Amino acid sequence: MGSRIEILNEAGFRSDGRRQFELRDLTIDLAKHGEADGSALISHGLTQVLVSVYGPREAKMRSHTFHDRANINVEVVVASFSTGERRKRQRGDKRVLEFAATIKSTFEPVIRTNLYPRSQIDIYVQVLQQDGSTLQTCINAATLALMNAGIPMTDFVCAVTGGVHSTSPMLDLSTLEENDIPHVTVAVMPKTKKVVLVTMETRLHVDRFEEILNLARDAGAILHQEMKEAILARSATLVALAEPVTKNQNKGDDDVVMD
């Protein structure tokens, strides 16, 4: 390998051409898995995750139900082709299990589970492509999928990763950056600005941490805007498609004009 890739050069550009606080290209598709009650395919740059939500529905195993609320079941599958090198993951892989447990406990205080006793809400996460910030993408996708499924939640959950390169903080890290600098993933509820999830696995000094925590929290609010727009756009599309039906209902027509 030739020269080392600079994380942040003097002109203030990162290795992929972004500025310090610039987030990657965000694409949201809420119509990918039509059979599921709700689905979301989201990509932050090259990191792509598909989340399908089923529920609330009857629980498969009676022993897992709660008498007063719904049980949330999260299963995560990381595709073996998702990273640069093909790697098959075992079913009981502790990292993946922890991932699923993390997502479950993130949404537990947010989903209004007390409205659906003795039911189950299944969240199936499929990580299709990994280029850093996988947990961030999974949480955002799960939020959108749950909204798409019409499951009542107290607020959005918007996640973003933050990192510090010597003293410069930056947001939405790619794999290259994640391997090099200490980073933290923060999931925040935008209305109250309260933090649901914070996870950091790399060493960082307390003072730097304070900076990046506040920065990531504020960045969550920006993502909220994008996610809200996507949901509203999808809802508008669905309403428009249903319009011919609702319009002609009183006429008693059997034929329905659909565009």
Added chain:
Amino acid sequence: MRPPSPSIPEKEFLNSALKQNLRIDGRIPLDMRTPVFIFGPELGWVDCSLGKTRVVAYVDAKMVKPTPERPFEGMITIHSELSPYGVQRINSPRPSEEEVTITRMLDKIIKRSDALDKESLCILAGQRVWHIRLSLHFLADAGNMVDCACLAGIVALRHFRRPEVEVIGDDEVIVHSPLERAPMPLAIHHSPFCFTFAFFADPETPPILDPTQLEQRLSAGLMSIALNAQKEICVLQKLGGVPQDTEEILRLVKVAVAQAKELSNTVDAKLTADWATRKVEVR
């Protein structure tokens, strides 16, 4: 099968006591149980207890061939299993959620944070390195096994002494028994200590440090911070649970920083005291 939930009187008693800043075992909310260390006759054997929670950590070293990808580094593996005697276990082949959490935390705190210098474990590059094995046995669970296990692990690693090795020429390695030459300590860069806080659903209830089993079960969220005495955070985990303001989180980080400093001094003192009782004659 889920473990039985705490009864309603227990739940109500705990919640109303906590609202008045009282904990059932008499501590104040941000008070940690004093750790008690019992060092075994062997170096690297430590029984650590936080109140009634007991974890035994044991370190041993083996000489092995290194992996081809990293010929200059030794290896460290952590083996932790929740014994059915000490812990309420659900009969299932899959590890329980708690077991996964503990194993992952230990992995992150001890391995990922590079507490132990792996390059110093190299004996002969590409051929022989030390493989350090840390085994943890959970004897009793009175809440907060993660902190106890982490503490036991780090103290055991610092307590352990590996045999001295001499390399002659290019391929001859002589391992000296502890009777011939004094064994060497492991090269530990920094000692991370873990602190777990528990949050409750009621916003009037303050967060508590080092929860007991009942407090842990009734909590609505946990946050674990692993940091060292140099004010560096190694791991910070708040995996869901009650949402908190960033100010609250930072306040608790400061509490953990103060605790880490104190704990670091305690551990240093205990290790020095134990080392003084062992006769190491230098001839």
